[in-house]
Amino acid sequence: MPDAVQLAAFERTLPALNEAATWVSAVSFAAFALRGGARELRKLCYGELRARGFGAQAAQHLIKRVSDAYVALRAGTPGPPASLRRRKAEFTPVVFRPHAAHTYDDRCLSWNHDAQTVSIWTLDGRMRNVRFACSPSALKQLAAYRKGESDLVFRDGKWFLYATIDVPDPEVYEPADFIGVDRGIVNLATTSDGTNHQGRRLGRYRRWQAHKRAELQAKKTRSAKQRLKKRAKKEARHATHLNHKISKTVVAVAQRTGRGVALEELRGIRDRVTVPRDQRARLSSWPFHQLGAFLAYKCRRSGVPFVEVDPAHTSQRCPRCGRTERANRQTRDHFHCRRCGLAGPSDHVAGVNVRNRARSAWAFVNMPDPAPGPTG
Incomplete structure (x- = not known):
């Protein structure tokens, strides 16, 4: 909350720092391409940065920022070898935005x-x-x-x-059982207890936001662009707020009942799952990863055991007899076992299967070591 004098200093300093970082990046790229290190850059850039009016620590941080940026670029995957993104990453120096964060x-x-x-x-x-x-x-x-x-x-x-x-983690207690959580699009989260957190309101809200964005974009006026900029992050904040509410509720129930939280491990699902064109935007905006991250850190902060399990066939497997068959789930919402006749909401059944797999995983990981046998 800077005053007028302090604000003017901030508005001058941050763009100047990032302009200097872009210059250091160009020097690094010209001399070392993507191989530059902080020690070599100091020899080339430290004196010039001090001459430009930057303090000793500010100059050191500028050099370290550039070095770290190239380390991250080398470690990352910019795309296929022939892609424009890959060529841009390998043949152009890193550029820092005027208001990029400074350390x-x-x-x-x-x-x-x-x-x-x-x-x-x-x-x-x-x-x-x-x-x-x-x-x-x-x-x-x-x-x-x-x-x-x-x-x-x-x-x-x-x-x-x-x-x-750096907050110390509390000791994780031994769970009496687990709460299985199944994530989805229509139902954002369904627990093995039968609690259902629906996503219909979020879906309607997103469709309404998309309609309003299309209307404003069609106007192409200055005021419409200002309105678009003002509304830019509103939808993301709404989804984040909803995920916080769901994860907070699930973790509070688990902590109160002495249970753990179990979740399907869904990393890379967008690469594995193909959907029709008209559903791609819906899948891409599905906030399942954020919900899982919120559950994980809230469990860790509260000392609640947290387990991720294999998601394969959780909505097709019968938790009573174990039969796994696609025909068990004839519709999206309903599960009916072809062998034993167990029926119910498919998301609830999936949550129960997640819970059962968490029980087995926790018991296996925490199995006591066998006692040493007698020595001859």
Whole structure:
């Protein structure tokens, strides 16, 4: 929450830092292509950065940012060898946006938790008593567990400091049982207890948002573009809020009843599953990965056991007799076992199968070591 003087310093400093990072990137690419390291870059760029008015630590962080960017580029997969994305990554230097985040360590940034102010380095000198706002619980965690560096971020007209905290994990208790969670599109989450968190409202909301975006895009006016920019992240925030509510409810029930949470392991599902063209946008916007991530970190924070199991045939397998057959699920919503006659909602059956697999997985992983036999 900077005042007018501090705001002017921030608005000058962050673009200048990123412009300098782009220059360091060009030097690194010309000299080393994608192989540059921080030590070699310091010899080439440190003196020039100091001459441009950057402090010693700011210059070191600029060089490290560029070096880390090329390390990440080498470790990543930019695409197939003949793709435009691959050629762009391999034959052009990394460019930093004018308001990309910049890293500060404790030499450039100091915190006063009682007054809720920070002292931060800028090109206009050290800016002291810059006020910041956060919730009381976040302030308590910041004071107790903050470690390492922080990032200065400009987003949607506001300034943020992203601070890293290292909260110790509580001890995971021995679960009495598990709650199996089946994720889907129509029903975002269905538990083995029969609780159903439907996604129909989210689907209607997304269709309405898509309709409004199409209307505004068709106008092609300045005010329409401003409205589009204002609404850009509204849909994502709505889905995130819904996933937080679902995951919080599931973890609270598990903690209250002394059980763990079991989930299907769905990584890479978009590469494995093919859908008709008219359903691709719906599948791509399905927030299943975010829901799983929220469940995982909330379980870890609360000491609730968390298990991911094989998702194969969870909606086609009968949890009573074990028969697995596609004909057991004749429709999307209904399950009916062809052998024993067990019937019910297919998502609930899938949640029960996830729970049963979690029981077996937990028992296998936590099986006690056999006692050593007698020695001869």
